[in-house]
Amino acid sequence: MTKRVAIVADRIGWEERQLIQSAPALGLEVDWVNDESLCLGHPDTPSVDQYDALMIRSRSYTRGGLIATLAEASGVPVLNSAGAIHACENKLVLRAVLREAGVxxxxxxxxxxxxxxxxxxxDLGLPVVMKPVYGGMGKRVTLIRDADLAHSVYDYIEDLGHAFEQACLIEPYLGGGSIRCLVIGEEIVAAAEFESAGADWRSNAALGNQSRALAHDPEVQKVVDGVVDRLGPGIYGVDLFKTPSGHLVNEVNHAPAWRGVASTTGVDIPAAVVAHVQEMLA
Incomplete structure (x- = not known):
């Protein structure tokens, strides 16, 4: 019998469309379920009981984590796990749990x-990067090169209305390039190096930066293995900085975009995702 999986998200993007279109030929039925229509809480999860598993792709990390928590409590398999999503939704929590695990x-x-x-x-000296504890896609990430700018930027932060918006991480500026590793299950299926383009110093796939495929690197593999050991198998976008002392984990995305990595590497990512889901449900 063909297994049915629901992509739980607030919209259908390029990645979700690729999965929905590719899955039937690979023996899996994938539907989109709007994450605003589930009304979870009933122990029998009537809104999702027709599905064998949920794939959480909500743009809101908080919303995705809440949905995953309720679905797991009702016995519905969830990808990624609620614990992994909750770790990824908060940059501080992620840094803390990874550092504790030796990553x-x-x-x-x-x-x-x-x-x-x-x-x-x-403590850190200038230049530094300031980034919100909650957020993604390079938004509100600010490079601060001088003290005058620093205080002006913080004036803006103080004017934000909610305390969670005011919480920021301050870290040394480590340069303009990053590595995106797409992990499916426990394996790196594609990796690309992104460089900042034009006047924008940020290196982020969501910003359309230039990229090149990255060959297998044992050091990168070791760092990513540490992430997977801590968060558990799943589908992750692991972003690394390359420094003179080695690779550092910048962020882990629980619902990663992969269009940029796919176009750079040529990897059939939907097929790899479907294979992992089928293995999980076997």
């Missing part, structure tokens, strides 16, 4: 006040 991450300071911010600048 290398950049030095950082948490700033929840101007005193914190000023102390972080004293």
């Amino acid at each position: 290398p991450v950049p030095d950082f300071r948490l700033a929840v006040s101007r005193k914190d911010f000023e102390k972080a600048l004293d």
Whole structure:
């Protein structure tokens, strides 16, 4: 019998469309279920009981984590796990759990006040990067090169209305390139190196930066293996910085975009995702 999987998301993007179109030929039925229509909470999860598993692809990490938690509690297999999503949704939590597990991450300071911010600048020196604890796709990530700009930027942060928006990580600026590793199950199925383009210093696949395929690198593999050991098998976008002392994990995305990596490497990523789901449900 063909297994049925629901992509739980607030919209259908390129990646979701590729999965839905490719899955039937590979022996899997994949539907989109709007994450705003589930109304979970009933122990029998009537809105998803027709599916063998849920693949959480919500753009909102918080929403995805809540849905995954309720689905798991009702016995519905979830990809990725609720624990992994909750770790990934908060940059501070992710850094803490990875560092505790021995996975290398950049030095950082948490700033929840101007005193914190000023102390972080004293500790780390300029230039630094300030990024929100919650957020993705390079949004609100700011490179601070001088002290005058630093205080002006923090004036803006103080004006944000909610405390969770004011919480930021301050970290040393490590250069303009990054590596995106797409992990499916426990394996790196594709990897690409992204470089900042034009006047934008940020290297982020969502920003359309230039990229090149990355050959197998044992050091990269070791770092990514550490991430998977801590978070569990799943589908992740693991972003690394390359530094003179080795590779550092910048972020882990629980619902990664892969269009850029796919176009750079030529890997059939939907087929790899379907194979992993079928193995999980076997």
